[in-house]
Amino acid sequence: MLEVTGVAVLGAGKIGSAIVKALVSRAQDVRVVATGRSAETLRRVESLGAHATRDNRRAVESAELVVISVKPHHFPQLLRETGFDVWDGKVVVSVMAGVRLATLQSVLEGAEVYRAMPNLNAYVGKSATAIAENGSGSSRSLVEELFSLVGYTYWVPEEYLDVWTGLAGSGPAFLAEIVDALAMGAVASGMSRELAYRAILDVMEGTALLLKAREGVHPAQLRDEVATPAGTTIRGLTVLESEGVKAALMRVVEEASRRSREIGVDVDEKARKELAQIWQQAKNKI
Ligand SMILES: NC(=O)c1ccc[n+]([C@@H]2O[C@H](COP(=O)([O-])OP(=O)(O)OC[C@H]3O[C@@H](n4cnc5c(N)ncnc54)[C@H](OP(=O)(O)O)[C@@H]3O)[C@@H](O)[C@H]2O)c1
Incomplete structure (x- = not known):
């Protein structure tokens, strides 16, 4: 049982929708709010039985536990919409590939942050999900319970997430x-x-x-x-x-993991630069 009253899923695409679907069917006491931009995404969320909105800020305000499931390059825009002053006290799990815990922690002020790497088998409750934390979290069991709703969970050091992506993602x-x-x-x-x-x-x-x-x-x-x-x-x-099929399959996972690492460096660097800019703009306004 999830020990929260509200969960927000920001970006209810393929992975976000699988999480919403599991929450609605298996954690009935929890209020689930999910966001998207297009009418199609909002309709899908509603058909799954969750509250749908384009208002990311209000979604975060309504929940104790927040899942960020937008594509990594949409993360800066998402933060523009939520603002920086809504995160204090929230438990936040990012499923975005490549955006590091240190980057998340630096912009989600006051939040307890985690990263998770599920896969599409979440749709049938059989994801193999790796979860990483930065070591200071007190909500490990909450995060684990959330991903148990969509399958198997494994705690891993953050540096394993690229190999995890190449193998299980x-x-x-x-x-x-x-x-x-x-x-x-x-x-x-x-x-x-x-x-x-x-x-x-x-x-x-x-x-x-x-x-x-x-x-x-x-x-x-x-x-x-x-x-x-x-x-x-x-x-x-x-x-x-x-x-040489066995050797080829070994290389498949090595190459996919390497690509995940490359994307991670690129994404994290871009996100950090862009986030630093909008963070500064937000501070200047105060
Ligand atoms: N697919 C996988 O197998 C997989 C596995 C593990 C992790 N991931 C990670 O999970 C994340 C999502 O991947 P996905 O495959 O689910 O992508 P996706 O299907 O494209 O979903 C992303 C969703 O984010 C929404 N979005 C974008 N900007 C938004 C904003 N400002 N406010 C609200 N919603 C917004 C989009 O809504 P609209 O469609 O309405 O624009 C879309 O529904 C990525 O970061 C990816 O790295 C994916």
């Missing part, structure tokens, strides 16, 4: 591609696409459950159990080896 796309390739192989061998697709999804789900049930057992053991001598599996595994 992008992971659904990589696995979708592998599923598609295997289904196409079945089509090439004469099966209907629809049946092949459903079959491989069942296989993926079952294999994940089996590997999870055998915690501590290396996946190679399952592989060896399936691969009987001179059988079908070893014939397929030989192709995987000769085509």
Whole structure:
């Protein structure tokens, strides 16, 4: 149970909507306000059962817990709209890729800040979400409960978030591609696409459950159990080896993680420069 009366989700896009949906269905006592710019976003929020508004400032004022789920390059504009004087005492979780805890802490004056990296599996309550804090937070359990509503949670040091993004954030796309390739192989061998697709999804789900049930057992053991001598599996595994698929998949995650790091440096630097400017403008007005 979430120990708050109000949650605000600023930027109810793909990830924000998944969080709103989980909150509305699984934390009924909590008032959920979500923001967007377009009529379409606001309609979607309403259809999920939350209060929809374009007014980011009022949304923050109405909540103890605030999720920031706009794209990183929209963050400075979001702050222009909220102002800098609404954050004191709020627990704020950013899911924005790349914007560092130190940057968030420097502009969200008086807030307790966290970063989280969920993935799109949040829609079905199966996100693998990494959460990082700057070490001074007293609301860890609240933040963990929030992301437990959309799946599994893992506390990690902030520096792991780029690798997390390359593995778990992008992971659904990589696995979708592998599923598609295997289904196409079945089509090439004469099966209907629809049946092949459903079959491989069942296989993926079952294999994940089996590997999870055998915690501590290396996946190679399952592989060896399936691969009987001179059988079908070893014939397929030989192709995987000769085509370098395992090495390619390792590189896939390394490259995606590297890109996350690159974007992070770029985004964080731009955000800090722009935020410093609007912070100064706000102070000059006081
Ligand atoms: N997609 C993923 O798999 C994933 C995974 C982990 C983390 N993330 C992070 O999550 C964040 C959102 O990603 P997403 O894929 O959900 O993007 P998205 O679908 O584009 O959602 C962003 C939302 O922010 C809204 N927005 C922009 N400026 C706003 C403002 N000033 N006030 C209120 N709302 C505003 C947009 O509303 P309108 O559409 O109405 O303009 C849009 O609905 C990003 O920072 C991303 O790095 C994404």
